[in-house]
Amino acid sequence: MRSHDDFELVAAAAAGELEAFGELVRRHQDFVYGAVLRVVRNPTLAEDISQDCFLRAYRALPDFRGDSQVRSWLYRIAHNLALNAVTRRREYPTETMPETLAATESGPERSAEVSDLARAMGEAIDLLPDDLKQPLVLRELQHLSYEDIAGELDLPLNTVRTRIFRARRALQIHMKDWQ
């Protein structure tokens, strides 16, 4: 049953299974996009807000109590974001979209902090030498096993482990200003 599957996916995603959340996005993205587009009347803006909707849903997974259907929960998030965007566009017509999305009643400063941190981390990854960056990206962003990475890069398993360790350590040093 579709709704039952949704609850299972939410539970799995809340337990750390990222692919479960990816499936939720694929399942409901048309609906969320339609709900947003109905309000904002701008396809590009609607896509941005739809993405933001799913990110907020992901971060709010621990708070989802299951009192409503998952689709209904997503609809409410999407609807609120779309209305906020329209309101802010009226108040600040020249404001750029990222700032519009960043400012909501649920904590704009905190949201901005997470975004800034993610951006800084992305820049730090870019600065890594390729021999460290490649295994790190395959491990942390593409979630390959150490064995698969070793096969992919044609490296001994221990070399892969060492390089990922060194990459993580380099990132920690690079990010020390955030502590």
Place this chain on the structure above:
Amino acid sequence: MIPCNITDVQRIDFAEGIDDSIDEHVLTCDQCQAFLAELWEGQLEHDLSEPVMRVVGLEEFVIAVIKEGGGILARIGEALRVYGMGEESK
């Protein structure tokens, strides 16, 4: 399930932005949402799961990497906790 008396014509008018009078109703009506989901299916031209999961993966990674860092973890944890407690998450 609460019976829904909204007609398909009203739902289509709502979807097209002609009539917003059922706005509050749609927020909680599974039947109307199911109808709209079918109506809006295939509208989206790009798969959003890839960009969304890229950010999700990066955020999870950021949190994992800084776990050993101490102070920043508390800040991020608090950020995510507060971030997830808005009206839309209820």
